[in-house]
Amino acid sequence: xxxxxxxxxxxxxxxxxxxxxxxxxxxxxxxxxxxxxxxxxxxxxxxxxxxxxxxxxxxxxxxxxxxxxxxxxxxxxxxxxxxxxxxxxxxxxxxxxxxxxxxxxxxxxxxxxxxxxxxxxxxxxxxxxxxxxxxxxxxxxxxxxxxxxxxxxxxxxxxxxxxxxxxxxxxxxxxxxxxxxxxxxxxxxxxxxxxxxxxxxxxxxxxxxxxxxxxxxxxxxxxxxxxxxxxxxxxxxxxxxxxxxxxxxxxxxxxxxxxxxxxxxxxxxxxxxxxxxxxxxxxxxxxxxxxxxxxxxxxxxxxxxxxxxxxxxxxxxxxxxxxxxxxxxxxxxxxxxxxxxxxxxxxxxxxxxxxxxxxxxxxxxxxxxxxxxxxxxxxxxxxxxxxxxxxxxxxxxxxxxxxx
Amino acid sequence: xxxxxxxxxxxxxxxxxxxxxxxxxxxxxxxxxxxxxxxxxxxxxxxxxxxxxxxxxxxxxxxxxxxxxxxxxxxxxxxxxxxxxxxxxxxxxxxxxxxxxxxxxxxxxxxxxxxxxxxxxxxxxxxxxxxxxxxxxxxxxxxxxxxxxxxxxxxxxxxxxxxxxxxxxxxxxxxxxxxxxxxxxxxxxxxxxxxxxxxxxxxxxxxxxxxxxxxxxxxxxxxxxxxxxxxxxxxxxxxxxxxxxxxxxxxxxxxxxxxxxxxxxxxxxxxxxxxxxxxxxxxxxxxxxxxxxxxxxxxxxxxxxxxxxxxxxxxxxxxxxxxxxxxxxxxxxxxxxxxxxxxxxxxxxxxxxxxxxxxxxxxxxxxxxxxxxxxxxxxxxxxxx
Numbered sequence: 001x002x003x004x005x006x007x008x009x010x011x012x013x014x015x016x017x018x019x020x021x022x023x024x025x026x027x028x029x030x031x032x033x034x035x036x037x038x039x040x041x042x043x044x045x046x047x048x049x050x051x052x053x054x055x056x057x058x059x060x061x062x063x064x065x066x067x068x069x070x071x072x073x074x075x076x077x078x079x080x081x082x083x084x085x086x087x088x089x090x091x092x093x094x095x096x097x098x099x100x101x102x103x104x105x106x107x108x109x110x111x112x113x114x115x116x117x118x119x120x121x122x123x124x125x126x127x128x129x130x131x132x133x134x135x136x137x138x139x140x141x142x143x144x145x146x147x148x149x150x151x152x153x154x155x156x157x158x159x160x161x162x163x164x165x166x167x168x169x170x171x172x173x174x175x176x177x178x179x180x181x182x183x184x185x186x187x188x189x190x191x192x193x194x195x196x197x198x199x200x201x202x203x204x205x206x207x208x209x210x211x212x213x214x215x216x217x218x219x220x221x222x223x224x225x226x227x228x229x230x231x232x233x234x235x236x237x238x239x240x241x242x243x244x245x246x247x248x249x250x251x252x253x254x255x256x257x258x259x260x261x262x263x264x265x266x267x268x269x270x271x272x273x274x275x276x277x278x279x280x281x282x283x284x285x286x287x288x289x290x291x292x293x294x295x296x297x298x299x300x301x302x303x304x305x306x307x308x309x310x311x312x313x314x315x316x317x318x319x320x321x322x323x324x325x326x327x328x329x330x331x332x333x334x335x336x337x338x339x340x341x342x343x344x345x346x347x348x349x350x351x352x353x354x355x356x357x358x359x360x361x362x363x364x365x366x367x368x369x370x371x372x373x374x375x376x377x378x379x380x381x382x383x384x385x386x387x388x389x390x391x392x393x394x395x396x397x398x399x400x401x402x403x404x
Numbered sequence: 405x406x407x408x409x410x411x412x413x414x415x416x417x418x419x420x421x422x423x424x425x426x427x428x429x430x431x432x433x434x435x436x437x438x439x440x441x442x443x444x445x446x447x448x449x450x451x452x453x454x455x456x457x458x459x460x461x462x463x464x465x466x467x468x469x470x471x472x473x474x475x476x477x478x479x480x481x482x483x484x485x486x487x488x489x490x491x492x493x494x495x496x497x498x499x500x501x502x503x504x505x506x507x508x509x510x511x512x513x514x515x516x517x518x519x520x521x522x523x524x525x526x527x528x529x530x531x532x533x534x535x536x537x538x539x540x541x542x543x544x545x546x547x548x549x550x551x552x553x554x555x556x557x558x559x560x561x562x563x564x565x566x567x568x569x570x571x572x573x574x575x576x577x578x579x580x581x582x583x584x585x586x587x588x589x590x591x592x593x594x595x596x597x598x599x600x601x602x603x604x605x606x607x608x609x610x611x612x613x614x615x616x617x618x619x620x621x622x623x624x625x626x627x628x629x630x631x632x633x634x635x636x637x638x639x640x641x642x643x644x645x646x647x648x649x650x651x652x653x654x655x656x657x658x659x660x661x662x663x664x665x666x667x668x669x670x671x672x673x674x675x676x677x678x679x680x681x682x683x684x685x686x687x688x689x690x691x692x693x694x695x696x697x698x699x700x701x702x703x704x705x706x707x708x709x710x711x712x713x714x715x716x717x718x719x720x721x722x723x724x725x726x727x728x729x730x731x732x733x734x735x736x737x738x739x740x741x742x743x744x745x746x747x748x749x750x751x752x753x754x755x756x757x758x759x760x761x762x763x764x765x766x767x768x769x770x771x772x773x774x775x776x777x778x779x780x781x782x783x784x785x786x787x788x789x
Contacts, residue, residue, distance in 0.1 A: 272410065275783070295779040296772070302782055303723045303775075306410060306703075307696035313415045314699045319422035323657060324691065331692045391688045392681070399664050399691060401678035 011083060018084045021060060022091040027053055033359075033367070035219075037266040038099040039169045039379045042210075042218035047173055050097040054128040057263065062088075063096060064126040064261040067110065072123030073261070081262040088264050096263025100169065101125035101132035104252045105178050105198070107259030108245070113236065117198065121176070126261060133174035133201070135165040135181075135223060136246060145180060145246055146191050150225060152181035158229040159183070159197070161205075164222065167383070171208045171221030174201050179230070180246050183239045194242030199230045214375045215359070253384045255333050266380070269373060271302045274343060277366060278350050288350055297346060304339050308332060327398040334390045337380040344374035409782060412716045415699075416706045421482060424467075428489035431462065436493040441756075445608040451571060456497050457528065464499060466526030469506050473522035479709030480507055480643060484650045484701060491654025494756050496609040498530035500647040501568040504640055505531035505576050508587060511639070512630035521574065521589065532572035533640065534563035534615055541641070541769040546580040548617065550588060550627070557622040559588055562615065567767070569613035570602055576628075577617070578637070585637055587628035594620065607763035609756070639713050644768040645725035646704050652728040652764040653697040659735040659757040660690050663742050670744075683742055690738065693731040700724040719781055722774040729764060729771040736761035 007015070030049055041047055057063045058072075065081040067073025074080070096102060106125045109117050124130030141147040150163025161181055168177070179197040187193030201208075205228030208221040237245050252259065275298070281288040288294050314320050315328040347370040348355040359368035381387045395401040435441065440452045459465065467482050469475025483503050490497065506525045509518055525531055537547035548561025559579060569575065575590040595615070603612045630636070664687060667678030677683055704720035707713075713721075736757035740747040747754045765771070 270410065289783050295783055296775050299775045299778045299782060302410075303700070303727055303778070304696070306723060307700050307727065309410070309413055310415060310699035310703045311695055313413050314702065317415065317417050319417055319425065320698065320702055324695075327691060328695055331695045334688075335692050335696065388681070388685065391685045394691065395678075395684040395688045399687065401664065401667055401684050401687070402676040404679050404681050404684065 011079065014080060015083050015087060018062060018087040019091065021062070022087055022093055025056065025060070026091055026093050034094055035097070036095070036269075036373060036376060037379065038095060038097045039383065040215075040217060040219045040376060041097050041170060041173070047097075050094060051128045053094050054096045054098060054263065057096065058126045058128070063102075063263050064106075064122075066259075067106070067122065067126070067261055068118075071110075071118050072126045078258065085262050085264065089268055092267070093264070095265060095267060096128075096261075097170070098125060098128050098131055099265040100134050100174075100178070101130065101176075102261040102263060103265060104134065104249050105132050105176070106261050107252050108178075108236075108249055109198075110259060112245070112248070117236070121198065124175075130175045131170055131173050133168050133170045133177045133223075134249075135168060135177045135179040135199070136249075137165065137167045139164055139166045139222070146194075146243065148180050148182060148194060150179075150181045151185070152183050152195060152197070152230065154183070154232065155229075157232050159232060159235070161199075161225040161228045161230050163225050165225075166222050167211075167220050168208065168223045169220040169383075171201075171223050172210055177201055177223075178249060180242050183242070187240065191243040192240050194246070195239045196236045196242040196245040197230055197234050198236055199234055203228055203230065205229065214378065215372050250384065254390070255329050269340070269344070271298065271305050271343065274298070274301070274347050274350075277347060277370065281350055281352060281354075283352065294350065301339070301343050301346065304335070305343075308336050308339060311335075324398055327394065330390070330394050330398065334387055334394065337377075338387055341374070341377045341381055344370055344377050348374055409716055409719045412707075412720075413703070414706045414710075414716075415703050416709075417702060420478065421485060424478075424482060425485035425489065427462065428464075428486045429492075431458070432489045432493040432495060435495050441494050441609060451497055451611065455495065456530070456571075459497060459499060460528030465502055465528045466506075468503055468510075469522050469526045470510065473518060474526035475506075475522070481646075481705030481707075481709035483647060484705035487647050487650035488654040488698075488701070491651035491760075492658050494609055494655065494658060494760060496607075496611075498532065498568040498571050500644070500651070501533055501572070502529075502531045503647070504533050504644055505574065507643060508533070508576060508628065508636060508640060511636045512587070512628050512633050514628075516625065517589070517628065524574065529573040530568060530571045531574040531576060532566055532568040533644075534566040534569070534575060534577040535637075535640070536565070537561060537563065539564065541773055546578060546585060548577065548579040550579040550581040550586050550622065552581075557588075557624065557627065559590075559617040559620040559622055561617050563617075564614040565603055565612050566615055567610070567612045569600070569615065570611045575615075577615070584629075585633045587633070588622050589626045589628065590620070590622070605763060607759045609760070610763055641768060642713060642718055642721040643708065645774065646701075646708060646721045648764055648767045649697070649701055649704070649721070649724040649728035652732045652760075653694070653701050653724075655757065655760045655764065656690070656694050656697060656728065656732045656735045659732065659739045659754070659761075660687070660694060662753045662757065663687055663690075663735075663739045666743055666746075677742075686738055687742070690731070690735045693727070693734070697724070697728045697731050700727055715781065719778060722778050722781075725768065726771040726774040726778070729774075732757075732761045733765055 035041055061074055062084045065074035065076045066078040069075035109121055136145055138148055152159040152161045177199045179199040180194055182193050183195040184193035205226045207224045210218045210221050278288050283291045311328055311332045351365050354365050357364035359372050392404055444452050463476055464486050466475030467478050468480045471477040502525050509521055551558050573592050577588045579586050579588055599616045601614045670677050701724045704724040707717035707720050739754040739757050743752050743754050746752050
């Protein structure tokens with residue numbers, strides 16, 4: 001029997017164990033607004049808080065559970081991490097903010113990295129000692145990574161790097177960057193001129209400038225390279241393989257490949273949260289939850305939420321995934337991010353005139369949580385390739401439609 | 405109940421069901437290449453008769469009927485993979501109607517009725533259910549009456565758009581007696597042609613008829629009466645919605661495949677039209693919808709295979725139908741549009757899709773009908789909790 005919802009006794013016991021630990025160790029409310037995602041770490045205060053939390057989680061054995069033991073992981077089957085993550089979401093604990101290490105660079109290093117790279121980087125990712133950032137996007141080339149212009153010129157045992165990266169999440173705090181740079185500007189195909197680096201951010205010549213976001217907060221930087229010396233030993237793979245490795249990284253980022261260390265990267269918001277907020281709102285002199293038009297819209301959002309969650313479950317049943325194999329994770333990522341955005345916007349609209357208030361206004365509903373959540377959610381529908389780019393990928397790779 | 409509906413992610417698909425799905429897909433692939441669906445569009449004969457016979461031989465007419473009555477004794481949700489596969493090649497049959505009649509008999513029939521009728525259904529005698537007295541799936545009042553006078557039961561009323569009636573040998577007619585629900589089991593031979601008017605349907609793969617009863621004689625043995633009949637009537641509506649959703653989901657896949665194929669081969673302005681994002685992105689949207697439809701569908705099938713249809717199963721069936729209806733309507737509408745002038749022709753398969761979509765939407769309640777009931781289940785229960 002293939003089932004997505006039955007668990008062995010051992011796993012059930014583990015689920016209880018995690019729940020108990022989380023109940024006992026969930027940090028107290030620090031008194032400042034915590035980020036809903038790893039893209040919203042805007043101050044040292046927030047950083048220290050989250051760093052401590054991730055360290056605690058890892059020390060207790062609930063992070064990197066499926067990563068190899070010799071590099072700081074737990075060496076257990078992936079299902080344990082899946083359960084731990086589910087319990088973390090349920091308990092509403094803070095995020096594990098080192099997502100670029102935990103979810104993208106880490107799995108990449110485990111899959112194709114050398115022994116030395118594994119030994120050097122993995123443990124620091126898990127313990128949050130080493131914060132990672134990503135240097136893919138450039139000011140003139142958002143999602144079009146093949147056009148990256150940042151140059152890396154070989155000079156003895158180093159590369160001299162010059163150029164600018166942008167939207168560097170955690171850039172001002174990071175110790176390492178996964179960096180895509182052009183080593184051969186004359187390559188016949190522009191993709192073949194790129195190389196991939198696990199670059200230290202601490203060398204002279206790298207400057208970060210925080211970018212203020214749509215919400216008014218900080219969270220990422222513009223990153224300038226001026227004759228920065230990156231040791232050649234930091235190059236991953238051969239020269240010219242950068243594009244291939246970057247594409248592989250994006251697979252992790254888009255959720256199509258397994259291997260993430262775990263932890264919550266983004267605090268999920270459910271329609272249940274929306275209903276809790278809406279329960280106190282009025283429309284036409286009656287509770288908004290009795291308004292026929294609002295009811296219909298809420299139900300549509302709930303149907304979609306249910307379908308999103310069930311699609312994750314269906315992806316585990318091969319017999320129900322035969323018609324468009326591999327489409328479920330990509331399709332669901334796109335749907336989840338767009339649904340999140342629509343739901344948050346709808347929440348603002350349900351507040352009536354109060355929807356015009358914002359964070360900082362003492363009378364804003366839930367402190368302006370929904371307004372901020374809506375604006376921040378664009379990081380999900382834009383970051384890692386906009387929804388429109390994702391749609392191209394699904395159209396071309398899953399449906400086999402011709403390139404745009 | 406708070407949010408139990410959200411946390412119920414029951415999704416099971418055992419080897420038996422997987423085999424059923426695989427054999428249905430294989431069978432339907434052969435149907436598609438035979439061209440029989442198109443051949444029958446305007447034919448007098450309701451459905452390709454030999455195809456129904458083959459389906460019976462595969463055991464599908466008895467899938468959910470107990471083994472002691474000649475069936476396979478699988479859960480009612482086991483019809484879902486079969487109906488989805490049929491929908492994917494636009495093959496219509498009395499399978500869903502017959503399965504609903506079997507469910508009614510199983511839940512509320514007397515011992516004798518089960519013994520008399522279930523083996524006939526399992527062996528491939530088609531049945532139909534005459535539920536509505538008008539065109540409103542939300543109507544609660546039953547208008548058709550079962551009246552007893554001079555020691556004789558008689559049926560009075562009219563039943564429009566009874567699906568599969570033209571092929572049915574047995575008709576299960578919903579009526580009320582003193583305000584209580586009853587079903588009357590009629591042999592097709594008991595109706596004369598004057599009582600039976602075939603409908604012209606937008607979906608030409610489908611057949612239905614409108615029935616008139618002006619004092620039709622009924623024997624006591626033909627009456628289904630049961631204390632739980634009102635609840636089972638609700639189950640029939642939900643299962644009907646589920647079966648329609650299964651077929652619609654399959655038909656949405658048919659529609660998507662048809663459109664994608666055209667986008668990959670048709671050239672305009674020197675380019676394959678599938679390279680235009682104005683066409684590509686809406687098609688991806690349809691795939692994403694379809695993925696969600698299938699997830700909701702097999703979740704609902706899973707819950708319906710468990711003993712009784714509880715609240716979670718009701719939520720699941722209604723969600724499956726609401727999304728499948730909307731998805732197919734949109735997919736078919738875009739299919740016609742994206743085929744350009746070709747899509748305006750009878751020859752183009754997009755016509756099968758858009759006609760199926762309108763039919764499918766109407767059956768067992770459209771998306772808004774189900775969302776309204778979901779709102780009561782999902783939003784009002786919250787207050788009481």
